[in-house]
Amino acid sequence: MIIKNVRVLGGEPVDIRVEDGLIAEIGPGLTGGAGDEVVDGGGAIALPGLVDLHTHLREPGREDAETVLTGTQAAARGGYTAVHAMANTSPVADTAGVVEQVWRLGREHGHCDVQPVGAVTVGLEGRQLAELGAMADSAAQVRVFSDDGKCVGDAVLMRRALEYVKAFDGVVAQHAQEPRLTEGAQMNEGVVSGRLGLTGWPAVAEEAVIARDCLLAAHVGSRLHVCHVSTAGSVEIIRWAKSKGWNVTAEVTPHHLLLTDDLVEDSPVGAYNPIYKVNPPLRTRADVEALRAALADGTIDVVATDHAPHPVEDKETEWSAAAMGMIGLETALSVVQEAMVDTGLLDWAGVADRMSAAPARIGRLPGHGRPLAAGAPANITLYDPSARTPVDPAAYASKSRNTPYEGMTLPGRVVATFLRGTPTVLEGKLT
Numbered sequence: 001m002i003i004k005n006v007r008v009l010g011g012e013p014v015d016i017r018v019e020d021g022l023i024a025e026i027g028p029g030l031t032g033g034a035g036d037e038v039v040d041g042g043g044a045i046a047l048p049g050l051v052d053l054h055t056h057l058r059e060p061g062r063e064d065a066e067t068v069l070t071g072t073q074a075a076a077r078g079g080y081t082a083v084h085a086m087a088n089t090s091p092v093a094d095t096a097g098v099v100e101q102v103w104r105l106g107r108e109h110g111h112c113d114v115q116p117v118g119a120v121t122v123g124l125e126g127r128q129l130a131e132l133g134a135m136a137d138s139a140a141q142v143r144v145f146s147d148d149g150k151c152v153g154d155a156v157l158m159r160r161a162l163e164y165v166k167a168f169d170g171v172v173a174q175h176a177q178e179p180r181l182t183e184g185a186q187m188n189e190g191v192v193s194g195r196l197g198l199t200g201w202p203a204v205a206e207e208a209v210i211a212r213d214c215l216l217a218a219h220v221g222s223r224l225h226v227c228h229v230s231t232a233g234s235v236e237i238i239r240w241a242k243s244k245g246w247n248v249t250a251e252v253t254p255h256h257l258l259l260t261d262d263l264v265e266d267s268p269v270g271a272y273n274p275i276y277k278v279n280p281p282l283r284t285r286a287d288v289e290a291l292r293a294a295l296a297d298g299t300i301d302v303v304a305t306d307h308a309p310h311p312v313e314d315k316e317t318e319w320s321a322a323a324m325g326m327i328g329l330e331t332a333l334s335v336v337q338e339a340m341v342d343t344g345l346l347d348w349a350g351v352a353d354r355m356s357a358a359p360a361r362i363g364r365l366p367g368h369g370r371p372l373a374a375g376a377p378a379n380i381t382l383y384d385p386s387a388r389t390p391v392d393p394a395a396y397a398s399k400s401r402n403t404p405y406e407g408m409t410l411p412g413r414v415v416a417t418f419l420r421g422t423p424t425v426l427e428g429k430l431t
Helices: 068-077 096-109 132-137 155-168 191-196 203-220 232-243 254-258 285-297 332-341 348-362
Strands: 002-008 013-019 022-027 038-040 045-048 050-055 080-085 113-116 171-174 224-226 248-252 380-390 409-419 422-426
Touching (some): 002 380, 050 332, 050 348, 068 080, 068 422, 080 409, 096 113, 132 155, 171 203, 203 232, 232 248, 254 285, 332 380, 332 409
Parallel strands (some): 002 038, 080 113, 171 224, 224 248
Antiparallel strands (some): 045 380, 409 422
8 A cells, every 4th residue: 555645743745655564665756566555645644543541432331332343433533543441341341351352342343453451459449459460461461450430549459559560561540539539529629610509529639649649659669650630730749750750651631631610610502511521520721721731741641532432311411410521532633733733832743652652652552652664563643634623423433422522613634544554544434
């Protein structure tokens, strides 16, 4: 295959020749053999295939919200060639058998690689360590472990998990939420929650757990990853931990880079709309600015979607009863363009690092996140930053429709996605 007229990381136009799933050559004016397929890139930006460290595929157990098939189709349309599937399924992915089931479903459907995340504790209950070693040794080769959706609140248990994963170069990805400080919490604790009469979710509930776990990771010499950072205070703690040389990484979601808690009170879809209910909650404009700056300077390593699909009946209900979460795979790159690229905070090389190289490195996926160069796997995303498209969830590949961007016009469009040289998306459509 010859992919014509693309701009690697926004550079000068070149062609990419692909053979046997690898990039064979990059340069201007490449020609192939008589039988070669030719794809016109139309001047699109070429990025390494995106990697998501934080995706909820829901299967097994909640196939009414998403399946591995629909979730990976959504991922491909968003430019992703690999996703990490979180463990809060039913049954929970806390054994080798369940993670292998998810891994095999990903291989069967083929729209992107699916790397299961193993639970830290049995049943996500925070009482007993799950079969971390067995999951690491399984066919799925699990290297990321998380009770996401719940916090590993017991400091002794968290320490033991951090010690255990060192044996196979694993990482514990913590959902930082002190449960006692967030009992009944509905949204960010602040001026807006006070006016609306909703129980507030204080920033310190996140920050206290991050501080504790950074200290624990340093104490045992292990790897800690902080999920969906949402406050300016959390940024400062992570920056301090990194200044000490501790092995701490962190992620931010697209929605925390763009949306604020004001939307719960005043939005185009009205007040108290559960589409804006998410865990951790949307924060203030000051927090958003701090998160953007931290992503730009490398304090936050990764953009991760926290794609959290829910069926209509779980979101279109009263605020207090509604499920927390937003879908994000198909809009992530557009939101990052709006929040980071169009504001001058990141260039396309920075986007490639935060959305491909860094998550692949943290998740230990050696076949992903590599620079587009001869000899590398042909995991490639073509993206047109000049396009502007109204968000229409009815057109999404995801089984769920709970996007906070409905009706908005976001910049950019994924033109094509290639997984080891095989197109999964062409001209914006699944192949």
